[in-house]
Amino acid sequence: MCLCATLSPLTTRTRVVILQHPRESDVPINTARLAELQLQRAELHVGIRLGEVPALRARLQDAEAPPILLYPGEGAIDLAEAPPPGPVTLVILDGTWWQAKKLFQHNPELAHLPRYGLSPSAPSRYRIRREPAVHCVSTIEAIGEALALLEPGGFDREALLKPFDAMVEHQLHYATQRSARRHLAFRERPRKAPAALLLRERAADLVVGYGEANAWPRGSELGGDAELVHWVAERVVTGERFEALIAPRRELSPSFTAHTRLPAEVVLAGESTADFRQRWLSFRRPGDLLAGWGHYAADRLAAEAGDAPDRADLRELARRQLRGKTGEVAACARELGASLPQPWARGRAGERLSAAVAVTRALLSRAGYTSE
DSSP: OOOOOOOOOOOOOOOEEEOOOHHHTTTOOSSHHHHHHTTTTTTEEEEESSSHHHHHHHHTTSSSEEEEOOOTTTTTTTTTSOOOSSSOOOEEEESHHHHHHHHHHOOOOOOOOEEEEOOSSOOOOOOOOOOSTOOOOHHHHHHHHHHHHHHHOOOOOHEEEEEEEHHHHHHHHHHHSSTTTOGGGGTTTTOOOOGGGGHHTTTTEEEEEEEEEEOOOOTTOOOOOOOEEEEEEEEETTTTTEEEEEEESSSSOHHHHHHHOHHHHHTTTOHHHHHHHHHHHOOOTOEEEEESSSSHHHHHHHHOOOOEEEEEEEEHHHHHHHSSSOOOOHHHHHHHHHOOOOOOOSHHHHOOOOOOOOHHHHHHHHHOOOOO
């Protein structure tokens, strides 16, 4: 698909700088690239943190065209009602709504910029992708709406959207006339592992965790919520490790030792929940991504430590990668071609954590991640 004939060079006094999430840069139908190709004063930077794109950070220091952030939410000024005076640098976050939120959260500098929102004049024309709400529009549409309000002599929004409209019509043509088989020419291209791309992008923040709980049968005298008593974790890139044995608040269940392979006296002599919480929160960093085999252990961690970091379900990611059932975690690691490292932590939690780390590294490898 070639859109060159629909592109027009457009001059503005407003400088447009776009911070694009890396996952969006691989999407063939992303619209920020169409805006960059046409706007003479537009820049597209790919990264998650501003430290990765020093040129963009420098733009945030421009006194002649001070930066403003186009990002909706509480506290955002309606750009139509109170546009800033004089020329500005318009900062755009490009990606899905989830990705844009992560870009905002990972860059505190953006929160200090004057923040503006839009009330689009019409519903989105992006008919090949479902928007989460009526007021949501694509990146190029949002840029066009903003420039129409910021440019003193007016702005040709329709010229900016011409290649966007052509792209949408082209995709709809394939979807309706060719049974949506749009990529037949690329069938033989080696396929990356999309399920593991999140892990690759967040590798530096990736912590694999596993926990054991003291759980009595529901309906029994000591039944109720399970209490976390053994928590182990490993930071994948650096190899930093964490282990805690937490003293239970009620008697250990009859099956506890058999299931966890931990001596009862070791657990009963464990640290307090308060001490565990303090040590764990000292180990964990803001922005960490907690990966686990399912969500049970992370749920227990949230209940015991009041800590709910971003999560990734390794079992679900591995299932997508293998396109079928995974089996238990050690079997999954072997299916992915990973060798199981010697457990460094005690009991069943130690064995399963080592297998989960092996699964994580295998998924990272398939997603093209290297430590260099």
